[in-house]
Amino acid sequence: MRCSPRQRSCPPTEQAYVYWVRFFVRWCGRGGQMRHPRDMGALEVTQFLTMLANERHASASTHNQALSSLLFLYREVLGHSDVSTPMIYTHVLKVAAGGTASPLDALVPDALLIQ
Template sequence: MKPGAPLLQSTRLLDQVRERIRYLHYSLKTEKAYLYWVRFFIRWSATQSGDMRHPREMGVADVEAFLSMLANERKVSASTHNQALSALLFLYREVLNIDLPWLNNIGRPQQTKRIPSVLTKDEVAGLLAQLDGVTALLARLLYGTGMRLMEGMRLRIKDVDFDRHVIIVREAKGGKDRVVMLPRSLAPAMRQQMLAARAQWEADRQVQR
């Protein structure tokens, strides 16, 4: 048990994984991915040994065989392979509290570096011209601020500062907050969207009465 980490209350392994992930404030996408790989690892191991075993009973041979299967039979990408390995590292270290030396010696595949494709200003303008409504506003907001998709989807009114022309992005990557600039050209559309959202909220509240 790591210092400061509370005792797990759940008795089932997958529930323990979920409990520890939520205590550490990992994202929902990470939670789903880790649960998938832990479940896959256990079920795959059962097909190899003929019986369902707890990860405590497994070791380096099982983990390496699983990762080799992903690379050679499933032919997963380097990023997928790393995700599976990260899930197993989390299982053993954070959930089972087993810091096995061999975990540090398992190599991670090198990802192929590729030159990203970047649209020109004219291409971006043409793309944005095909959008309308809230979708267009969101696309322009992401392009103008550099926010990620889910950051834009989760944006709240209280985090938009029109006086300073900034947006506070809450719980961004790594669980950290950050500030981005609000393009002045988007301010009128943002204000209009806020008024529309307020009107929708008022209408919904009247219906519920």
């Protein structure tokens, strides 16, 4: 397996991230109105991850992969450099997973999260 030293990601990871970002954008545009991810935010991410849990019965690892893909999209591709912005999306996993505690919860006080 060949990994890119600059991006520190492997082709299978890149392919998985592209899959999840496309799935997210298409799912959010299911009503016929496609929108750019920069025009979407925590609400759409929450709805998407909730759908994965409730309708698709996705496992925790699937949730983590989808969330990691969306975090990469919003952090690296769309350039959200503010630490609190990606934390909004990280907090979404806890909500979508029915209150499952995340190890990140101990690091980020709830006061920093926009709900």
